[in-house]
Amino acid sequence: MLKLKNYLNWVLKIREIVALITLFTIIFICLVLIGPIFLSINNIANILSVVSPIAITATAMTLLMISGEIDLSVGSVMAITPTITSLLALKGYNIFFSALIGIGIAFFIGLINGILVTKFKIKSFIATFGMMVIVENIAHLLTGGWYIYGLPPSCTFFKIFGGEIFGHFPVMAIWLLVIAICLWLLLDKTAFGNETLATGGNKEGAIKVGINTDRVKIINFMLTAFTASFAGIIMLSYIGGIPSGIFGRNLAFDSIAAVVVGGTSLSGGSGTIIGTVIGAFIVGALRNATLITSISSYWAMAIVGLIILIAVILNTLLELRRN
């Protein structure tokens, strides 16, 4: 029994256990209020389609927040990459090539975010907020506010990123798994992951032991932008077009909520990928619950906001107790 406890302690620290319990509680409440249809095959597929883009973005956001920064521009990146991709594709360019350009732009945005924060010393909250405003308006200008359509609905590209297998199971969940595993390996098993933890835990100390903290942050900004753009490509492929004005609007809120609820410390220096994925499921399940009932989605936002508050209070109490 003691061995099991030690193993559990090692695998899941207390914050992740709390997140898991929260998730199960929410699923239970939804089952009670909505009925068994909540966990029907179809609805699980729906939940996965909501969770995947959030979780994909949130995993990289975890590394960024562990290193002590935040990115509010992820929603606008999620919008602009598929916008550029589909505009180029509609002009006749190969869609894979178009997607590469679209994702390349995202890398560039991430790089600018990183430089603004590290070299120009602008607080990430402010810098990425400004970037968000700029990019989302450019995305709006590019689409002219219209729905983008006209791309062949069953092209291979769309199948790879936004297809469905075994009936309704969304392929994007597999992409989520791949990205989550890669970023978990990066955080837990590489030197870069340790540098990220150190940079966020004690930036001055990290510099003194020889870590290039600017480089760490810039790379994390670029990773976050990449995952947001990848989420955009996935949604483009899943929907087959871009619904005007909606793309990515909630992504910043949802992904940051997922990270925080999943147990990553707000002050940086610690956090896990598995916690964030659990957090993303919490956010996604709530959004789905309001979608399939007549409850306004504002309730979902309100509940997520409340959960964030509770998570922050709990985390703060834990930290105070430790000191």
Add this chain to the structure above:
Amino acid sequence: MEREQIVKMVKISKNFGAVEALKNVDMELYQGEILGLLGDNGAGKSTLMNLLAGVFPPTSGSIFLKGKEVRFNSPADARKIGIETIYQDLSLFEDISIERNIFAGGEPTRPVLGGLVRFLDKKKMEIASKEELKNLKIDIDSTKRTVRRLSGGQRQTVAIARALCFNASIMIMDEPTAALGIKQTNMTHKLIKSLREEKDISIILVSHNLDDIFRLADRVVVLRHGQKVLEEKIKDTSLEEIRNEIIGVKTD
């Protein structure tokens, strides 16, 4: 017993904008000695220490290591050639494990997937940190615990273990006993002496604490307003003389 000159700093000056933190300072460090670096707040001790630690370059002047001139572009460069600095805040990271703390900034890695990617060599990290901590006679049951729960003395030992895991030949210690009680201070003194005796490490001891200095140092250098005002073997000077030079009292 003629000791080899390990570090030579020649005509070192450092300006921060209009502030002259160091003016034409010469300093040497000999193999296996403990050199006390003294001075009041603002005298330039930290600046001199940071120059040797690679935090920033001098405005003018040169640093020589065993006769060869060295230039540091970053603290990593200084660590690469065996200069380890233990700052007063110990540069520890609260929420990661002791072994991750020890190897932060110099993590050992092993190739994976035929060298495509490198992973942390966690086995090496665990073995090396356990080894050094055992040598330093500290009782920590697991190097996977986070640093947060460690006492001041234990943290100090982890910081020293870090230096030893990187084969420090020169250690700069910034106020090592400032936050410690009497008993722990005594143990730290023993530790510093054993570093010199058993491993022949050359140590620069930056301290306000004249008790530390008189118990440990072979020689002392006193800085005042960015200039060197005293350099003596500890046995050739006195508490009074050092204190006067730190403050700047003229005695005739």
